Structures are given as structure tokens and as C-alpha cells.
Amino acid sequence: MLNHVLPVVDLLDSPTASGASLADHLRALAPADATIEVETVTAERGATDFVRVVIPGSAGRSSGGDAPTLGIIGRLGGVGARPELIGLVSDADGAAAALAAAAKLLQMASRGDRVAGDVVVCTHVDPDAPTEPHDPVPFMSSAVDIATMNANEVTADMEAIVSIDTTKGNRILNHRGVAISPTVKEGYILRPAPDLVAVLETVSGEPAKILPLAQQDITPYGNDLHHVNSILQPAVATSAPVVGVALTTVTAVAGCATGASHETDIALAARFAVEVAKGFGTGQVAFHDESEFAHMIALYGENVRFQTLGAPATATV
Template sequence: MSLVRYLVETIDLLDDPNVDGDKVRKFFISKGLEKYLDFHIERINGEKGFTDFIKIVIHGARGKTNGGSAPTLGVIGRLGGVGARPLIKGLVSDADGAIVALAVAYKLAESASRGEGVDGDVIVTTNVCPSAIITPHRPAPMMSSPVSIFELLKREVDPQMDAILSVDATKANLVVKGSGFAITPTIKDGWILRVSDDLINIYMWVTGRMPVIVPITMQDITPFSTPVYHINSIVQPWIYTHAPVVGVATVTETVVPGSVSGATNIISLDEASRFIVEVAKGFTAGNVKFYDEKEWDTIMRIHGEVRQILTRGMPD
């Protein structure tokens, strides 16, 4: 199974200087998929502009929206913006999170329309801004949303999500390099847990390669309000949820700024998208775990919570 067709159509949709949430909604309607999902758009205004927040709920056969009890997977497309207009023309490297999230939603909804949907609901959230901001970052510039990251994170995380995959372009760094995509350890309530065996297996099945793991540090766990180096915002959703969070990072062998155009790699996006679809199948069916519950109970019994320490300094 390849998601190239879904990705190509999604890229074409987003590579538009006038793209917004309503254009994305109309795209899904044009595919005849409105029966299989709920679509929500909210325009968020900030001091430096606005972005359109998008939430798509794809109904699972045994999902909560259909009165069932199958687990719900969250898929968050993290990014500053799909474009940096008028400074940069075209789709920027940072757009990967939105591309993958929307292509996955497209694929899952179409599968449901064919009678082969996943068991549980899948909630996809992202934002679309064709004129975001370029900000300094070492070793290369990155993209930032014109609105507060915390305003976005609050919306990206839904209480119904039982586990979360957070997709983010992770190319402007020197610590995780390669082709395709990488995954992070599981983050839960501020604890960096071991990498899930189930997710490693799916990674290897999808790519035919040994997994690449993002070396997440405690600095990356701290909120963006803490003025220290963060690899990016890939695991920041943990701040607003008790569900386990795993980052899905599109990576490159060289340093690629998030603000450059011409860097959209369909092969990397296809691998990351197929990984997420396979996790959605397994997790909502109850066959994939993001962390070991017994080990988590042991950590809580002996060491306790760290959330209060790690979220100090956050805005209300």
C-alpha cells in the first residue's frame, strides 16, 4: 500500500498561496467523504497574523463516535506554517506535518468509505497558514506560527485521544540525520519512556530498515516558554494530555531549514504516512501499545510525577 496519490493531492492542495481551512474542508467534501468524518475549522488570530486550526474526526467501526469503546488515536500535524509568503514562494519544508496528517485523514476516510475503516476513531489535528514566520534557530532557521504555540497545542490535543502521534519536520538539526522518518521514545506526563517495541516493529515492516530514533532530551520536554534549545516542538503536545505521545519526525541526511522551498520529499512522507496508518489499524484494534503499563505503575510508585516541575513557567 502506497499513500503517494493521497500525498500528491494533499501537496497540491496546500501549495496554494490562498489555502485556508475552508479550502481543505471543500477538498474532503469533493471526495464524497463527509459521511465518514466530522470537520471543524477555527481561525486563530495572533499579534503576527492568523492560522486556521483544523480538526478531522474519522469515525471508526467500533469507535466512540459510533457508540463503541475501541481506543481513539490522535494524529497531530505539528508545524509553524505551510508557507512563508511573501518572503518565500511555494510550500516550505516545515509543511510536512500538515501534509502527512491530512493525507492520513484522506486515506483513512476513503478506506472507511470502501467498508474497510479502522476499528476506533482517529482524530487528526493540524493548522494551515500560508504566510507564517521565519525565526532564528541553530543550526538553521525554522518556521514559527503567527499565533502562540500554546494556543495551538491546547486545540491539537483532544481529551478523547488515548494515544498520540505527533508529526513534525525535524531536519534543522545535527542530532538525528538519515532518510525517511524517525520516531521518538514515548513521552507520558513528562517522563521519557523507552521506545515502544510495537512501534519499532511497525517501523521495520513499513520501511524494511532498522528504526531511527530521535534523541529526545529533557530540554525538549520543557515547554517552549523555557528559554533553552529545543530540537523542535514535536513532543510538546504532552503538556496538555495524559495520553502517551510519540513523535514521527521526517528527517534528512543534511541540515535543511524549515523555511526553504523545494524540500518536500514524497518518499519520506509516504513512509511516515504508511507508518501512521498501520499504527492506527493496530492501536484502535487494541493490538499496539505505546508503553508498558506495569513499568509505568512501577515508575509512579517509586518516583512519582514530574509534570508540575516540567511545566513551570508556562502561560496560563
Template sequence: MSIKQVIESIELLSAANVDGAAVASLLRSRGLDDVTVTRVEENGLYTDFLACTVPGQNPDAPALGVVGRLGGVGARPAVTGLVSDADGAIVAVASALKLADMAATGDVLAGPVRIHTHICPHAATRPHHPVPMMKSPFAMRTMMSHEVHPRMAAILSVDTTRGNRFVNRRGVALTPVAKEGWLLRLPERMLDLMGWVSGELPMVLPLTTQDITPYENGLWHVNSIMQPAIVTPAPVVGVALTAQTTVPGCATGVTNAFDIDVATRFCIEVAKQFGQGQCDFYDAVEWAELQRRYGSLAHLQTVGTEA
């Protein structure tokens, strides 16, 4: 169980004065040495980008990336408290804490895990149908330059996804795999792992092509869960925290520790098997055949042709 680490993360990120330094201090106190905080400021606003690496037994093994996606953990001064949108950061911090605690008691994963997110307790909101969402203080591509690392061989992108009507059930859903403009099928092993950690049939969040294009093209997106895919050739799977009803990203009192625990345990189980070479994100033979038959779709990682 990771519920202890989830509750720790919720309590820490709920504070109005939380920043990247406070989170980094907690991670270092649990034995993680490779922790960095980068503050980015613009027009009087700032956010702290947090990055840490949990080492594996084989430092040369492909690294799994866990990206906690969000606009902000708070929308102060407009609202008071931890917002619904904070789930990505909570899962990222809780995953780092749990992996650190496992390593301290002898369970070191085969390969490294790189965990990135950002800490912003005063983000704005933006209009979005059917409910408003959180808005980061910075352009999405700027954020991705801090949240996606070139050494991430595959990425789990965790994001609150309650502001839509596509998965009308509370829990955790997975997206198809996004890679260089392509949407690929979810591996059976990932569906197995989600079923095992949740004890329920796995849910899949449907995506459209425009959901894996950059935010700066101005088109509608389900949310930012797939934005890591615009800056990397690595395969990306979204881990979406969902609800039966539509919930604004800026709503408070929404955070559900039990759903976040499921998402955290899923990330950890994928990390265990990915480092051992037992959880590929895509079929390399099928990928090569898709490229041969239909060519590259990497132009979907760009803004495309502007008017």
C-alpha cells in the same frame, strides 16, 4: 500505498491562497463529516486550525490522535512556495484522505482516529542553531489547545525535523514515548511497524528532558515535535521527517513525497492496530512502578520555577 493522497495534499497545500476551508472541503468531499475549521487571528495574522475525526467500527474505542505539527506551510512573502516545515500538515491531511478512501471501499478501522493540524501559508521564521526554523503566529500553548483533544488516548505527533544534526539520515525517525514528564521506551511493535513500512531498520530521534518541556520556558528545544505532551496525560510519540544534512524549515523545494508516504503509512498502520488494542504506547505495569518508585514528573509539563 498512500502516495496518491500525499501528492494531492502537497498540491493543495502548495497554493499561496490555501486555507482551512479549502482543506476541509476536500476532506468532506471524500466522505468525512466531522470536520471543523477554527480561524484564530491576532495582530493581523491568522492561522486555520483543522480538526477531523475518522469514525471507527466501535465509537467508544480509544481514539488515536494524529497531530500535524508545524509553524506554517509557507513563509510568504519572504519565500515563495511550500516550505520544508509543511510535512506535518501534509501527513495529517494525507492520512485523513487515505483513511476516508479506505472506509469508502469497505475498510473501516476498529477505533476512531482524530486528526488535527493547522494551515498557515504566511508564517514567520525564527533564529535557531544550526539553521533557522519556522515560527507560528501564536503561542505554543494556544496552538496546543486546538491541536490536542481530550479524547485522544494516544498521540502521534508528526513534524519536519531536518534542522538538526541528531539523525544524519534521510527518512522518518521515531522518538521515545513522552508521558507526563517521563521519557519512556519505544514499544517493540512500533519499531516493527516502522521497519515494515520503510523496509529499513527503524531510526530513533534522541530527546533530552528539555525537549518535552513547554516552549514558553525559553530553553532550547529540538523543535516543536513533542509540544503536544505538555497539555495531555496521553502518551506521545514523535514521527520525525529527517535528512542527512541540516535544512532550514523555511527552505522550499525540499518536500519529499516518498518520505512523507512512509510517515503516512506508519500513522495508518499504528491506527489500525491501536484501535484493535494491539499497539500500546507504553507498559501500564512499568508505568505504575515508575510512579510508585519515583513519583510524578508532571511539573515538567509546566514552565517550572521562574526567576
């Protein structure tokens, strides 16, 4: 996987980094039936390039098969914070891992090793994103808002989503490497998926680390609540189960810090995503227990209000 991480990181670590340059790199590895698209979205704070890659599976929906489709999202504010800071920022790890996973899956497909289900990989590339204050360390912000990111990265065909994000700016998970979150679905925080725990332990060779979540972490940005970061923001835009893949550190590291990316950790996150793609398409890896979720809904009702901005506060006498 490092063979894919290193060229991706090199392309991202440039003031001229763009979706086009990453797309050209991926096309050189891709089979003829893969789709690689770039769309530039401009907003008041700047512009960013959304990169979308579709790798058809051997029994995927795109070819009339019944294998489910996995989404892999690289979530971030930007890959650089120029002109304030020079170089690749820590926040870029989500994009780097997602694009490296796409490169690996494309190369596998070109060689004849296709996973069963289609895989859709989405992220964005912005070398001069803004920053913003956050406790305990500054966040990377973005040229576009979360709703725009979700609109361009969360697609209706994703039947489960792996959301990869740098999650180093906190003091709640003191571990260098990769952790996964509990599964989030339709406003519920479910238990960590046993199949995904097993995949993480296999690819890391260590006991799985679980990212703790608060209820407010799975609500949309814009409601004036504290969020650990944007790792679970895709969950507000879909009914599919979403699991965060967090690149973590022992100490709190700002998302806008440069010189703070660890290529081996990026490779671990990418390998996790690829192995999940292999198992999800064949039904060997599940993100949640569907019957238990249905029973929870029957007992307690829907929780989709947590996928919204909520009701405005009203004064009481």
C-alpha cells in the same frame, strides 16, 4: 498513499492555501458520519486555519464502543513563509502527512474498511507564517503560540497521540526518511515502544531510526530552554502517551527552506500513522507498558512538573 499526498501537497503549495480548501478536498472522500471542521484563529502575528477531522471507528467511542481513540497531529509553524519566501516550506511536511493520513482513513471508511477506534486528525494551515532564528538553521515560527496550537489540536478524547513534524534542522539524526521518538508521557521519556518500532520497520522496510530526546525537548516552549523543535509539544498538554514522527534528512535543512519536501517521505510518515491507527484500535499496538509506567510512578513519583514552565529562578547568597 502517494495518491493522497500529491493532491494535499498541491493544495498546500499555494499563496491561497486554506483550511477550507483542504476541508473541501477531504469531504469529497469522507463517509457521511465523518466530521471535518475548520476554525480560523487570529493573533498579533497573523492568522491560521485549524483543521480537525474525526473518522469514526467500527467500535469507537463515538458509537458507544470501547476501542481507544488515536490522535494524529500535524505539527508545524506554517506551510509557507510568504512574502519572504515563495513556495511550500519544509516545515509543511507535518501538515501534509497528517492530512494525507486523514484522506486515506476517510477513503478507507467510505469503502467499508474502518479501523476499530475513532481517529482524530488535527493540524493547521498558514501560507504566510513568520520565521525566526535558530541554531543550526532557521525555524519556521507561527502566527499563534504553542499554547494556542495545543488548545486547538490536542483533544481530551485522544488516548494516544502521533505527532508528525519536520525535524531536519539538527545534526543529531543524519538519516533521510522517518524516525520515531521514545514515548513521552506526563513528563517522563520512556523507552521507544516496541510495537511502534515494529510498525516503522514494516512500513519502511529498514531498521527503525529513533529520534534522541533531551529532557528539555519535552518541556513547554517559553522557558528559554533549547528544544529540538515542537514535535513533542503536544505532550505538555495531555496525560496521554505521545510519540513524535520525525521527517528527517542527512544534512541540516531549515524549516523555512523551499523545494525541500520529499513526497515519498511524507507518504511514509502518513502510512506509519495509518498502520498505527489500525493496530491501536484493536489493542495490538501499544505506546507504552502501562504496568511498568505505574511501577515507575510508585518508585519515583510524578514528573508532571516538566509539563509546566517550571519555577522561576531565585537568587541565592
